[in-house]
Amino acid sequence: xxxxxLALPLLLLAGCAAxxxxxxxxxxxxxxxxxxxGLLQTLGGELKAAMAAGGPAAAIGVCKERAPKxxxxxxxxxxxxxxxxxxxxxxxxxxxxxxxxxxxxxxxxRMAAGEKPETLDMSAVVDTPEGKLFRYAKALPxxxxxxxxxxxxxxxxxxxQAKLATEYPNDKAVGYSTGMIRGVLSMKKAM
Ligand code: HEC
Numbered sequence: 115x116x117x118x119x120l121a122l123p124l125l126l127l128a129g130c131a132a133x134x135x136x137x138x139x140x141x142x143x144x145x146x147x148x149x150x151x152g153l154l155q156t157l158g159g160e161l162k163a164a165m166a167a168g169g170p171a172a173a174i175g176v177c178k179e180r181a182p183k184x185x186x187x188x189x190x191x192x193x194x195x196x197x198x199x200x201x202x203x204x205x206x207x208x209x210x211x212x213x214x215x216x217x218x219x220x221x222x223x224r225m226a227a228g229e230k231p232e233t234l235d236m237s238a239v240v241d242t243p244e245g246k247l248f249r250y251a252k253a254l255p256x257x258x259x260x261x262x263x264x265x266x267x268x269x270x271x272x273x274x275q276a277k278l279a280t281e282y283p284n285d286k287a288v289g290y291s292t293g294m295i296r297g298v299l300s301m302k303k304a305m
Contacts, residue, residue, distance in 0.1 A: 135239055138305055139248060143237040146194060146250035146301045150235070153188045153196070154254075154299070157181055162259070170262035171273035177263070178205075178281065193303055198254070200297030204264075204278075204287035213240065214300050217251035222295055231255035231293060239305065248305045251298040256290045264290045 160180055164173035185196040199210035201218060210218065221234045234253035239246055256264060263274055267288040270278070278285050290296055 135246070135305075139237060139239050142248045142303060142305065143250060145192065146237065146248075147235065147252075149188050149192050149194060149196070149301065150250075150252045150299050153184055156184050160184075165259065165262070169273070170271060171277050174263065174274070174277050174281070194250075194301040195303065196299070196301050198297055199300050200287060202286040202289075203297070204282050204285045206284060208297065210298070210300075213238070213249055214251060214298055217249075217300075218253075218295060218298050221251065221253045221298070225253070225295065231295060234295075244304070246305045248303045250301040253295045254297050254299055256292050256294045256296045258292055260290065260296060261292065264288055264296060266291075 157176075157180065161173055161176050164176045181198065185198070188194070189196045197208070198205075199208050199214045199218075201210060201215065203209055217236055217238075221236060224234060225231050231253055232255060234255075235251060237248065237250045239248055241247075261269075263270065263278070264287050267275070270288070278288075287296070
C-alpha cells in the first residue's frame, strides 16, 4: 500500500512534466526534418550544377560560400540555429560539440545495426543553464559524388588537392568511402 501511495504522485508528476515536452519535441523534429530536406536539396542541386559546369575544383566554392549561406537562410526562416559538424572537420569551425559527437557515434552504431544512412537522424531535449534546448542531428552519408573532395587523398584531382591545401591547411576531411557518415547537419532551438 505504502508503495502505491508514493508511486502514484510520482507517476503523475513525471507524466505532467514529460508530455508537453514530448509533444513539442515531436513537432520540432518534424520541422527540423523538413528544414534539413529543403536545405540539403538546395545544396545538393547547386553542388551538382557547379560540378557539371566546372568540375570539383570549381565546385569547392559551393561548399565554402554557398553551404553556410543556404544554412543561414534556412536558419532565418525557421529560427533553428544550423551548422554542419564532423569529427574529421575541414572547416575549422565545424568541430562537433559534446552532444554532436555523441549523436554521430550513436547514428553510426544504428547504421552498423542495419539502419539506412539516408534516413538516420535523432533529436533530444537537453537541459542547459539557459533552459531547455531542442537538439537535432541528421547523418550526412558519403555518396559517390562526395569522394571528389572527401575521398582517398591520393585520388583527388591535383586541382582539388592544391585548392584544399591552400584554403584548408588543417583539413581532416579526406579518406572517406561511400556509406560512411561524413558528418552531421546539426540544428538547435530554445524551447
Ligand atoms: C567540390 C568539393 C566537395 C564536394 C563534392 C563535397 N564537399 Fe563537403 N566540403 C567541401 C569543402 C570545401 C568543405 C568546407 C566548407 C566550409 O568551408 O565550410 C566541405 C565541408 C563539408 C562538411 C562540413 C564539415 C567539415 O568537414 O567542414 C560536411 C558535413 C560535408 N562537407 C559533407 C559532404 C558530403 C556528404 C558530400 C557529398 C554529398 C560532400 N561534402 C561533397 C568540399 C566538397
